[in-house]
Amino acid sequence: MSLSTQPYKGTRDFYPEDQRLLNYIMWCWTEVVESFGYEQYNAPMLEPIELYSAKTSEEIVNEQTYAFEDRGGRKVTIRPEMTPSVSRMVAARRQELSYPLRWYSIPNVWRYERPQRGRLREHWQLNVDMFGVAGIEAELEMIQIADAIMQRIGAKRTDYEIRINSRKLLDKRIKASGVKSDVASVIRIIDRYDKTPRDDIVKMLATVVDEPEKLLKSLEQDGPSAEVKQLQDRLEALGITVVTTETLARGFDYYTDIVFEVFDTDPENNRAMFGGGRYDGLVGAFGAEPVPTIGFGMGDVTLANFLQAHKLVPALSCETDLYAVLIGDVYDAAQAPITALRQADITVAVDSTGRKLDKQIKAADKKGIKHVLFVGEEELASGTYRIKNLQTGKEEALTIPEIIKQLG
């Protein structure tokens, strides 16, 4: 029996054309966050299971982690998110690090979910975190970065909406409606407000608070806190319009104050794309002195869906500049000019099959390589090579320095 050629359920193979789009997304992320002074870090993909039991949402830990025992009996988890790992790393060097600390990472994160549009079992997720700034300037910067990324990928301001809220305000209103068990379980219900009929939310809330209708009305009608309003005004002055949304909760248990979320306004794809918020307590969970912290995460799958929905996927072509077509048995002799081209930063693939010329040219065309370079004994003797642009059909005879000048 032969082996299956399919990737594991809910995951993706990245063929070169898929990888190019992922690289484009990662490049946009990196350019923007580095322009704000963020430095890259990474952590291992496996972490001890306890790392998530503390503060990640119950649903993720109990139902969605890839958790198992290693051959030495250690309980480990493939990271479902990066926030616990980065908090662990900062806690480990709490005293030595220089604040404000601006860090980013693009880990591959895994959750056991039912695969659906915008949600796979793995995705690449930009994580942007700032440690050491208690003031609202940290919130300003996070939302500036989120907005700058949307601008960098070519989105119009009407294509997305940034919503902000305060967990402190939520907490206060939840507590005023008579919490039966814990605030976290109320927040988990409010987190579903957007996707669930209001009546169902009321029914669910009735199991955890004394006055569900009063709570919901206060969220819907009583407006934002002074802090949220101030953040909105200061962002507006910087040219970034945000919407205060008192029902916005975010799923994770670790948020402590301002939270924000970026929504796609396209009616076909109307959903939260990414978000983040302040989580001042996490570094302290490792026994280190607490540090004010804020961050957000942004996945490649939802962003690629956004690019597709808004027709923002750029034309991305093969990175190879030249395809060397060999005429006769000249593989070894062709290496000198080809190496000279490579050393001048021209990328060159060689056809080393020995097949007929037309088949060699067809291969270059199929790969999307723009130019073919003909190399035979005559060319090697004269130092002049025919080069053909496969898109225009134009052919020229050029020396290696001339080719370097033209393509380099």
Place this chain on the structure above:
Amino acid sequence: MSLSTQPYKGTRDFYPEDQRLLNYIMWCWTEVVESFGYEQYNAPMLEPIELYSAKTSEEIVNEQTYAFEDRGGRKVTIRPEMTPSVSRMVAARRQELSYPLRWYSIPNVWRYERPQRGRLREHWQLNVDMFGVAGIEAELEMIQIADAIMQRIGAKRTDYEIRINSRKLLDKRIKASGVKSDVASVIRIIDRYDKTPRDDIVKMLATVVDEPEKLLKSLEQDGPSAEVKQLQDRLEALGITVVTTETLARGFDYYTDIVFEVFDTDPENNRAMFGGGRYDGLVGAFGAEPVPTIGFGMGDVTLANFLQAHKLVPALSCETDLYAVLIGDVYDAAQAPITALRQADITVAVDSTGRKLDKQIKAADKKGIKHVLFVGEEELASGTYRIKNLQTGKEEALTIPEIIKQLG
């Protein structure tokens, strides 16, 4: 009880200074392989367990994989190597792809091993593979690339040695010495030839072949095959000296012909760093038409050890160009000039703590950021900003366009 700040055993946290070295290594890899026309691909980190049972070495599958059952009862493995995944991907699109196919990837791969120098439980591994070339030009190109990478990282030709052999020749000699069970188990013993006393190798061989001493002598004395000799000669003509080594085996079961390995010649670090070879049979294992294939893998841990041993680690500095020191309450007003700098590709971190100037400057210095930019009400009104080089102490008063000109 607080959570541990340590990463999982045998793995690494990459703080920004560690990540910079890894990025440097990845950048060298990418530059070289793309110059040879290789395109990047990737595959999921989890694969069905059967993928490795077929052709990866027995030791890896039985003792070193991170294998477990997912929540749906599927048996999966965190990839211990990339070759089975890339073969699966090529098999899935065997007819549509255009050959020769040149693909590379830099996956994170995992093995459950006892952590030791040069061997951790995870590493980042460059994988370079070519599909569709049966001729020895494929071997030539693989070894050219391996050599070009060593050159690109600054190694002298005397710092490393490239060894080549033929699995076909090994097979022939093994069969001539009376195989008791299977050739693969003989190869696994020969693979340890370099690290094991000769007497022990003879004893081990006695359990699997009739004439262990005859076999070993033939490997030690009878020289290379004509094909290996030809490869050596053609590489020599291209300026790359390789050593024919008839005891060279490589661990994986899937190799079918030429294999090669790159050794560190430093007496302190004398070990195989990386290698590869031809594995023509793997795509066919997925029920697709077989395709001639060759490839190699190269890990970041052994390469970093090599860089350290040969003092080739470059000075890598913080990517942030400017640290904006704020004088007074000017955070919002400072955003316009700072955004202008960022849009001109100057990376700027802002001190948003509101602390004293000397503390802000000290933070920039500790982070290794070369320049500080002073922004206060006076500067904002005049449009002229003091900029200080923290390495030379030199201070200038410049407009934003002048700063862009100087640092851009």
